[in-house]
Amino acid sequence: MSDPRDAPEPQVLLEWYDRHARDMPWRVGPSDRARGVRPDPYRVWMSEIMLQQTTVAAVKSYFEAFTNRWPTVSDLAKAEDADVMAAWAGLGYYARARNLLKCARVVHTEYGGVFPETYDALIALPGIGPYTAAAVASIAFDRPETVLDGNVERVMARLYDDHTPLPAAKPKLMDYASALTPEDRPGCYAQAVMDLGATICTPRNPACGLCPWRSACRAWTAGTARDLPKKTPKKRKPTRFGIAYIARRVDGALLLETRPDSGLLGGMLGWPGSDWNDAPEEAPPIHAEWRSIDEEARHTFTHFHLRLTVKTALVPMDRTPERGRFFAVETFDPAMLPTVMRKAFNLVSKP
DNA sequence: AAACCGTGGTC
């Protein structure tokens, strides 16, 4: 092995990107960009919000659905909250959907439906943090801002063989990334580093043999690429228990509740239920004869496992619920529910 | 500033 005397050249990565850029619905590829085609900032922003901690594969169908239904930021600004939350159902991190709508309304009312172009203006908007502000500024407006996401962190940690564990390493990794960000084609460059991280410099088995930056990579020289970046160990997830109540009225209507805006599954529809803890207390939303389903619904959230006991009841037309409201059969679709609630429903409706 | 906030795929 020789010393990596080469410095990583942004230009080398851009040439790689020109040949290997991934094709995605929200992206304007390098050849179209060269012809002067600019991406739609609304679509860039939408994709970046959806892609936060979420895979490209999971995002694609949601991106199509949202941009078809709400083609511009002003269309989205005028949407009903419940419609946006229902359309987001299943994608997770539901605060993103609430902030998406807030942001659209600010851009519509305070910016006349035109996205601001600077990092500082973008980061002031709801749901836009350091990464997304840099991503929109660079990708949509070709400003030389530096994106630091999980991909870039990994690429930089390896390029400079930095063994500092994350998240403490972030400032240093940002310095590395920032020093590399070019004035020329910063939008393509931002996407190029992330594509490199997603397709070549991958977490488990990096394809160093195909990497355009291999000769400049200190981890390649040291043989440490697979072990980087280091991360501080995570806490084990506790298990919590809960009870969900699925009431079906004799006309087929189902009793649902809109959850409070803050906290877990905030703003989403769900079955009324108990708190989720070590030993939940009964909390039926309407007087009825409740029967437990044999199987429980299991689901894992970001920081705990949930085992949900599902109870069902058939209730007469004239009975008023203490919590929630009935949805007629025609207006109910399991797709409007977050995944954990869909799992509970499947236990009742399938067998 | 550490904790909170979803989900589906993979090994």
Added chain:
DNA sequence: TGACCAAGGTT
């Protein structure tokens, strides 16, 4: 089965 991971942001 379980831990890890994915284009992070907010409090």
